[in-house]
Amino acid sequence: MARGGQRQAGATRTAPRARRRQRELDNEGLIPVLARAVREVETGVQRKAVRPSTRTKFQVVALLVREERTRVKNDADLSEGRRAEELKRLDGIGTILAKTAARDPSLLALLAEDAKVTEEARELRREMVLAAGLEPVVEEEPEPEAVVSPFAHPERQVVPQSVIARKLANPFLAPDFSFAARNGHPRRLAGWELLGPLFRSFEQAGASACMPLPEESAVRAPQGLELMPHQARVVAAAAAGHRSFLLADEPGLGKTAQALMAAHAADAYPLLVVVPNVVKTNWAREAHLWTPGRTVTVIHGDGHDVDGFADIMVINYEILERHVGWLSDFGFRGMVVDEAHFIKNKSSQRSQHVLHIADQMRERIAAPLMMALTGTPLINDIEDFRAIWQFLGWIDDVKPLGALMEALEDTGLTPADPAFYPAARGCVVNMGIVRRRKIDVAKDIPARRVADLPVELDDEAGRSIRASERELARRLVERYLSALEVRGQSYDGIDEELVRRVATWEREDTASTKDGENVFSMMRRIGQAKAGLAADYAAQLARSVGKVVFFAKHVDVMDAAEETFARRGLKYSSIRGDQTPRARQKAIDAFVEDPEVAIVVCSLSAAGVGLNLQVASNLVLAELSWTDAEQTQAIDRIHRIGQEEPVTAWRIIAAQTIDTRIAELIDSKAGLAARALDGSDEEIGGSADVQLEALVSLLTDALRERFGR
Known part of the structure; x- marks a missing residue:
């Protein structure tokens, strides 16, 4: 009995020592320091007294909790029981941090991986580590963020000669500070993260x-x-x-x-x-x-x-x-x-x-x-x-x-x-x-208007088109000079009647044969060259204003546009001449009813009449028509009774090509009133007239360029 009583008494004597040792361990190290700090932050937020120092303390506690959790998980000297206990205490601190941030959502920005750590935060971190009886780790200076230099490829830099000449002409370019800006130094908001x-x-x-x-x-x-x-x-x-x-x-x-x-x-x-x-x-x-x-x-x-x-x-x-x-x-x-x-x-x-x-x-x-x-x-x-x-x-x-x-x-x-x-x-x-x-x-x-958007064809296709246009102009001039020679005349200024006859012969020959470059083949090539640029602009419109109607004359232009929209991640539907009535209606319904379908790609000949697409108020004309009536009919697909917004048709024009001449001729044939789109569908002349006038204009300009008058 005595021996058993001694053992029992001994057990009673050792238990308080174990508890005291446990309390000593609980009050040692970093966790008690973090616990006190997080309570101070919690109190400040509850009292709505969130000073910059409070925000700094919140961020430092969060950083140290993250680091301490990693250390505890990887410390091989800790028993499993001790590891579980410390992780539980760290979870408690993390819970307080989360509840505190819920009260003041602006604190969440300080938890982001890329949140900036200020010098004040680094100093507070050092103080808290020292208070825990630990040796602070010497931090390396943070590396500056990698910024792409504007001069990443200095060998590509150029300075045009005319720019050098301007600088030499005015070498002393004085600064202008006539509009003195306020410094805008933070006072009350100093220490706050504001951009988020x-x-x-x-x-x-x-x-x-x-x-x-x-x-x-x-x-x-x-x-x-x-x-x-x-x-x-x-x-x-x-x-x-x-x-x-x-x-x-x-x-x-x-x-x-x-x-x-x-x-x-x-x-x-x-x-x-x-x-x-x-x-x-x-x-x-x-x-x-x-x-x-x-x-x-x-x-x-x-x-x-x-x-x-x-x-x-x-x-x-x-x-x-x-x-x-x-x-x-x-x-x-x-x-x-x-x-x-x-x-x-x-x-x-x-x-x-x-x-x-x-x-x-x-x-x-x-x-x-x-x-x-x-x-x-x-x-x-x-x-x-x-x-x-x-x-x-x-x-x-x-x-x-x-x-x-x-x-x-x-x-x-x-x-x-x-x-x-x-x-x-x-x-x-x-x-x-x-x-x-x-x-x-x-x-x-205006309730309805056309806005021309000139584009520059500065790639190989554009150069080829301009070369073909020069070749067509050269052929027209040679034909004109041959006609003069047959008449027994020499060039003595522009004979407008002969110019018109030569243009008529060219148009008639073009209609009867497909050989060689002509005004029709050039317009088709221009449409192909513009397709990507027109689709790019339509995509920009769709992202900014919603649904857009895209019109083109040729299937290959429609194909190129649809490829562009697919690459941009834009959903589209398509209305073409070879569709069954059921497929056509399905494409229309998709554009009108599905908010995800941003663009409908339409054939001018197949979709220019009989459709109601007024869910859109913007339309892109990727290729020119030969008549204003065809253009107007396309615009009427969205400018209809029930349309609540002003309608804009964006007409894509290839600058420095015959495309510009065709646009001007269509407008002049339609008349100023029709061009302003006041609702008039009156057509002055037909497509043959526009084709003829385009050739007349091309030949007239070529003669003036060659002979100087």
Whole structure:
């Protein structure tokens, strides 16, 4: 008994020692330090007293919990029981972190893998590790983020001779700081992560994303042109001193004219315009129309023919890499980026080039005119705004800048306040976001109109087409001179009657034989060459305004367009002449009823009549008709009773080819009233007349070029 009693007493004596040792272990190491810190964070959030130091502590606790969990799992010296106990305690801290973040969602940004760790956070981490009796690990300096250099391929850089000449003519380009910008240093918001909340503020429903605009003033447009009221209000804002715009109007509302006239009102010359290749020629044409007193140059290739003294320089994204060096220090006072969603990927070369040029401009000019134009401000997610806002100078990589930071400070709110999000959204919108839909400004624009979009065929197909056109012109001239020789006459000025006869012979020969190059084969080749460009534009429209109708004359053009849409991930249906009535109706129903079907590809001959496609208000004419009636019938597929939005038909024209002549002739034959699309289907002349007049025009120009009169 005594021995047994001794054993029992001994057991009683050792139990408190084991419990004391367990408590000592529980109060040692990092976990108790983390537990105290997380309770302090929890208390601060519950009291709505979330200071920057509280946010820093939240982030450090989260980082250390993550590291400690990894250490515990991999520590071979720990027993299974001890490992399970420590993991359970770490889970408890993690639960408190999660509940705390649920109370203040702005803390979630600090848990992201790419969240920035400030110097204050590193110092607090070191203090907490020391408090746990551990030796802090010496951290290496974080490597700077890999940034794609705008000069990644310096061997490709070029400087046109005319640009060198301009710099030599004006070597002392003085900086202009007449618009002194506010510093926008954070005060109350110091230490807050703000970009995430700013982006999230646009995920919530809110008022229309359009800054307050002044009433239209007496903006003087060039003779023969007129700004619509919604356009004039943006120009008036620029004239009043506003210098950054995200102009996100729907396609068809005249963003190009607004940008050019805003640059004129702000005297933002020289002006750089960066555009997709498909609209480069159109920008040059519009610049000549809207700012006739300003010289315009288009940069092609290495820029051998660029006018370095021009007021407006137009360049496409694809060749920006070659010219970014001299563009960066040229001294531009304004920059327009068209289809600005092209720069949404900040790691891409073209985004880096655009942002580099913009930053260099702001180094010299405190408030240059910066305009981002897009009908598609968001493609995939809300952070597609990031590069556009950075181009405009509203933010940098980590924080809001200047006026935007001041506006956020003036709200008196922080991301911990629910009211911060609508207020922050308003601050960003007021920086210069302008978004109008067709239906919003329907009274300003015609109910039905055609907008020509010239495109440059600068590939091998384009060169071949222009060579064939020169060959056709040469053949017509030789035929004309042969006719003169038969008459026993020599060339003595243009005989218009003979020109018309030669053109008639050519048309009749073309109709009876398929041999050789002729106006019909050239128009078909032009349609094939335009197919990809027209499909690209239709895809852009579909992503920004919804459903689009795409018309073409030839099957191979329809095929090429459908391949483009498939590559872009756009669903489409197709209406062709070889379909059964059942297949045709199925294609129509898919476009009209299925919200996922963005585009319907239509044959002009098969779908030009008898269809109702008014679910769309935008139409792309990839190929020209020979008559205005055929074109009008196509447009009538969407401009019908019940259509609630203004209708725009985008006619794709191949610049510097016979395509341009055909478009002008169709318009002239239709008459000005019909061209304005006032509802008239009156046709003046037929397709044969247009073909004949195209040949007459080609021969007349060729004779003038050859003989000089």
